[in-house]
Amino acid sequence: MNAPRPLTLLAGVALIGLGVSLIARSGTGDDESTSGGFERNRDASVPYGDGTRIEKAFTIECPADELYAYWRNLENLPNIMSHLASVEDLGDGRSRWTAKGPGGVPASWEAEIIDDTPGERISWRSVGGTVPNAGSVTFTEAPGERGTELRVEMEWAPPGGPLGKSFASLFGGDPGLIVESDLRRFKATMEAGYHAVNGTDVKS
Amino acid sequence: MRAVTFRGTGKVSVNTVPDPEILTPYDAIVRVTSTAICGSDLHMYSGYIPTVKKGDVFGHEFMGEIVEAGSEVKNVAVGDRVLVPFTISCGNCLHCRNGMTSLCDNSNPNAWMADMLLGYTCSGLYGYSHAFGGYPGGQAEYVRIAWADANAFKVPDGIPDEQALFLTDIFPTGYQAAEQAEIAPGDTVAIWGCGPVGWFTIQSAFMLGAERVIAIDRIPYRLERARALGADTIDFENDDVVETLKSATAGRGPDRVIDCVGMEAHSFAPDNAADKVKQVMKLSFDRAHVLRQAIYAVGKGGVVSVPGVYAGFIDKFPMGIVVNKGLTIRSGQTHVHKYVPKLMAMIQDGRIDPSKVISHVLPLESAPEAYKMFVDKVDDCEKVVLKPFASAA
Numbered sequence: 001m002n003a004p005r006p007l008t009l010l011a012g013v014a015l016i017g018l019g020v021s022l023i024a025r026s027g028t029g030d031d032e033s034t035s036g037g038f039e040r041n042r043d044a045s046v047p048y049g050d051g052t053r054i055e056k057a058f059t060i061e062c063p064a065d066e067l068y069a070y071w072r073n074l075e076n077l078p079n080i081m082s083h084l085a086s087v088e089d090l091g092d093g094r095s096r097w098t099a100k101g102p103g104g105v106p107a108s109w110e111a112e113i114i115d116d117t118p119g120e121r122i123s124w125r126s127v128g129g130t131v132p133n134a135g136s137v138t139f140t141e142a143p144g145e146r147g148t149e150l151r152v153e154m155e156w157a158p159p160g161g162p163l164g165k166s167f168a169s170l171f172g173g174d175p176g177l178i179v180e181s182d183l184r185r186f187k188a189t190m191e192a193g194y195h196a197v198n199g200t201d202v203k204s
Numbered sequence: 205m206r207a208v209t210f211r212g213t214g215k216v217s218v219n220t221v222p223d224p225e226i227l228t229p230y231d232a233i234v235r236v237t238s239t240a241i242c243g244s245d246l247h248m249y250s251g252y253i254p255t256v257k258k259g260d261v262f263g264h265e266f267m268g269e270i271v272e273a274g275s276e277v278k279n280v281a282v283g284d285r286v287l288v289p290f291t292i293s294c295g296n297c298l299h300c301r302n303g304m305t306s307l308c309d310n311s312n313p314n315a316w317m318a319d320m321l322l323g324y325t326c327s328g329l330y331g332y333s334h335a336f337g338g339y340p341g342g343q344a345e346y347v348r349i350a351w352a353d354a355n356a357f358k359v360p361d362g363i364p365d366e367q368a369l370f371l372t373d374i375f376p377t378g379y380q381a382a383e384q385a386e387i388a389p390g391d392t393v394a395i396w397g398c399g400p401v402g403w404f405t406i407q408s409a410f411m412l413g414a415e416r417v418i419a420i421d422r423i424p425y426r427l428e429r430a431r432a433l434g435a436d437t438i439d440f441e442n443d444d445v446v447e448t449l450k451s452a453t454a455g456r457g458p459d460r461v462i463d464c465v466g467m468e469a470h471s472f473a474p475d476n477a478a479d480k481v482k483q484v485m486k487l488s489f490d491r492a493h494v495l496r497q498a499i500y501a502v503g504k505g506g507v508v509s510v511p512g513v514y515a516g517f518i519d520k521f522p523m524g525i526v527v528n529k530g531l532t533i534r535s536g537q538t539h540v541h542k543y544v545p546k547l548m549a550m551i552q553d554g555r556i557d558p559s560k561v562i563s564h565v566l567p568l569e570s571a572p573e574a575y576k577m578f579v580d581k582v583d584d585c586e587k588v589v590l591k592p593f594a595s596a597a
Binding site: 059061146147177180181184187188191192193194195196197198199200 | 224225227228229230276292294295296297298301309310311312313314315316328337338339340348350351
């Protein structure tokens with residue numbers, strides 16, 4: 001039985017964890033020895049505290065292993081993420097992402113996986129390019145046999161800056177709402193084979 | 205194809221619209237043989253439901269024949285005669301697996317709208333606003349149905365449309381209303397609203413063991429039909445409902461009360477006059493006179509069951525009565541799927557004849573007149589069934 005936790009603090013800790021891991025691994029090497037990673041690091045994809053951040057969570061009636069397997073095959077992701085045109089797996093944890101940009105002009109960036117724990121967690125960050133971003137997805141068992149809790153966190157460069165703005169504009173609207181509807185599609189796809197469509201409303 | 209579409213408050217027309225298409229491998233297309241107008245359609249018709257747009261195809265009580273099926277559809281096939289619940293189930297989310305299909309997580313493509321209105325989305329509904337999915341409805345020649353395996357129920361041979369059709373909504377709605385009222389033997393059950401849902405609720409209450417049912421309405425032909433089912437009746441235009449109920453139960457009050465009216469309650473009571481002004485002024489409060497009266501009238505420790513449709517907010521909610529009398533309030537859109545097999549068996553056993561609720565059978569093209577007749581309660585209009593292929597039948 002877990003002790004009661006203040007929920008706002010929980011979210012904060014998760015954010016710090018993500019920020020730290022990005023900073024720790026984005027500097028000189030791939031070891032995890034960097035301590036006190038709260039300092040800003042110019043080389044981080046999204047330095048902690050600088051990014052715009054989204055966190056969304058859904059509970060899915062499906063074992064964590066299956067959810068992980070679908071997600072880890074990154075080339076599946078355009079099926080559920082409406083604004084992605086393609087994801088190409090380049091091997092060695094690297095991948096090339098292409099979004100349907102505004103006005104039909106595609107935007108592309110390269111990403112690398114920085115944490116891959118089968119059945120539990122995948123974290124990634126962009127490498128170079130014009131759209132600095134990073135994120136993670138975690139899969140944890142829901143209480144009382146209610147399936148798996150899926151939690152996605154994403155950060156990208158400041159929305160005020162030209163880079164962040166360009167990333168947000170890729171989504172053509174409220175990025176939080178976009179991520180949420182993408183995750184709904186994922187949930188419905190995993191639970192019921194396909195996401196809901198009505199043939200009349202324009203997809204959000 | 206031809207379909208009944210919304211044109212604006214108080215107006216529908218029959219138009220030619222594009223035929224539905226299979227959009228996912230789990231879909232099927234149904235050629236509609238019978239479709240009904242529901243009291244809840246009148247809430248949209250009268251402009252009380254948000255996110256209804258001009259051109260929307262209405263209708264959520266329909267049945268017919270499968271004429272096309274997607275590649276993943278396994279349980280039903282082209283040629284099957286099926287009925288389709290008005291609540292859309294994905295069949296596999298936690299709520300659907302638990303039989304609470306109107307709470308489906310996955311079937312509303314506009315979940316973000318319902319999230320804003322409700323906190324969490326509920327199932328998509330056919331022909332019932334964009335917040336509930338924007339699915340084109342069943343008052344049409346053809347309908348695309350989603351997740352056909354979970355949502356198309358085969359109709360046994362020998363059960364005519366008129367018997368099976370109301371399993372799509374109002375029979376299960378009445379049954380759930382009575383079931384969630386937790387009726388025990390010896391109970392007196394008071395039911396507000398003797399429209400079609402009330403008619404099924406009265407019968408369901410008796411089937412679940414009610415000793416006595418007291419039905420409340422103001423339309424003479426509806427009260428007459430309630431009496432024909434064995435209910436006592438109160439005409440709220442002539443009698444004080446609360447005092448009559450109290451007297452009829454020798455001071456105990458009804459054990460269970462059921463609001464089959466919902467957001468457009470009629471009454472001359474002051475609270476309803478205030479509610480009506482606010483609705484007309486677009487202050488968007490539902491008219492909750494019946495719900496308030498039911499809460500006031502129910503006996504101590506009683507259950508208040510609410511199948512009637514409310515869309516948004518009410519005010520002057522008598523929470524003090526709920527607390528002090530120790531009441532339980534139960535509600536919900538109907539989990540139709542859970543009830544279809546059981547209630548179909550009751551029809552087959554002859555325990556109930558749902559076709560007796562029908563007062564008019566008309567071609568689909570007569571929908572504009574039928575809506576007007578239903579909303580005005582003229583020509584003893586109880587329940588209208590529309591036939592999209594009337595001339596061919």
